[in-house]
Amino acid sequence: MSKKVVYREYKVLLKNNLFIGNEQELLKNANQFWHAFSQAINNITSEVNGNLDEIADQRFIRFYDTREYILYKNNYIFRERVDVNNHQREVTLKFRH
Known part of the structure; x- marks a missing residue:
């Protein structure tokens, strides 16, 4: 018996050039985005949680593939x-189905 999908989770990809500058500028831009985004999806979501009042993880992220x-x-x-601070690496291979 199949189950009905009740909720879905989505990731939003952002243009990184809109989030440049020092930490204060990044947080300001992130909060402006979050406010506008939350308002835009207000009538289609059941819940939006979280905030953007601090930068918890600072990481360089690279994606690899063949030509x-x-x-x-x-x-x-x-x-x-x-990780920007301790240079610890995490490598992940994901299958998207």
């Missing part, structure tokens, strides 16, 4: 995250 985009074409994502 022919073999991973992407086969629904894989290969990602590396590097």
Whole structure:
């Protein structure tokens, strides 16, 4: 027996050039975005939680693939995250179904 989908979770990809500057400027821009975004989706969501009052994790994030985009074409994502402060690396291979 299949189950009915009640909720879905989505990620929003942002243009990084709109979020540049020092930490204070980043937080200001992030809060402006969050306010506008929350208002825009207000009538289609059941709940929006969280806030953007601090930058918890500062990481460089890189995505890798072949020149022919073999991973992407086969629904894989290969990602590396590097912590800005302690340089700890996290490498992830995800399958998107």
